[in-house]
Amino acid sequence: xxxxxxxxxxxxxxxxxxxxxxxxxxxxxxxxxxxxxxxxxxxxxxxxxxxxxxxxxxxxxxxxxxxxxxxxxxxxxxxxxxxxxxxxxxxxxxxxxxxxxxxxxxxxxxxxxxxxxxxxxxxxxxxxxxxxxxxxxxxxxxxxx
Numbered sequence: 525x526x527x528x529x530x531x532x533x534x535x536x537x538x539x540x541x542x543x544x545x546x547x548x549x550x551x552x553x554x555x556x557x558x559x560x561x562x563x564x565x566x567x568x569x570x571x572x573x574x575x576x577x578x579x580x581x582x583x584x585x586x587x588x589x590x591x592x593x594x595x596x597x598x599x600x601x602x603x604x605x606x607x608x609x610x611x612x613x614x615x616x617x618x619x620x621x622x623x624x625x626x627x628x629x630x631x632x633x634x635x636x637x638x639x640x641x642x643x644x645x646x647x648x649x650x651x652x653x654x655x656x657x658x659x660x661x662x663x664x665x666x667x668x669x
Contacts, residue, residue: 527625529659533570534616535652536563542652548637555634558627566620577615581608635660 531539540563543556581604582590582597591598599605624631638657645653 525625526623527628527631527663528621528623529663530619530621531655531659532616533566533573533618533620535655536567536570536620538648538652539563539656540567542649542656546638546641547643548634551630551633552637555627555630555632555637558630559622559624559634562622562624562627566622570615570620573615574612577611578608631660632664635664 540560543560543563546556548556578597579590581599581601583600585591599608635657638653638660641653
């Protein structure tokens with residue numbers, strides 16, 4: 525049975541960061557490492573897509589490099605800023621699927637460890653924890669495991 529977990533592009537970094545700081549050991553830690561790697565690959569694709577969306581909006585120099593002023597890229601047309609923001613927001617909200625069938629046993633151990641996580645979480649960590657558990661439950665609860 526295929527295993528797939530879906531997130532929005534804009535959630536990937538927060539999930540990876542949460543996983544990186546979670547206190548895990550053994551197979552759960554190995555599952556975390558595998559999931560972080562898969563998330564990093566998807567985040568790289570997302571960043572490449574962001575560049576594809578953004579590049580037409582920015583001025584470039586004779587070498588083709590984006591022009592930077594005051595630590596910001598310079599827009600070709602300042603009236604297009606809201607249009608660019610909308611395109612980037614839409615991209616951040618797009619769903620991305622992460623297929624993890626080959627790491628199912630390790631990710632199941634990660635799920636079990638997170639489901640029984642004994643450390644206090646608050647603020648953004650609590651929200652990401654809840655999101656991650658909901659997504660993993662979609663794979664494991666229907667199996668009755």
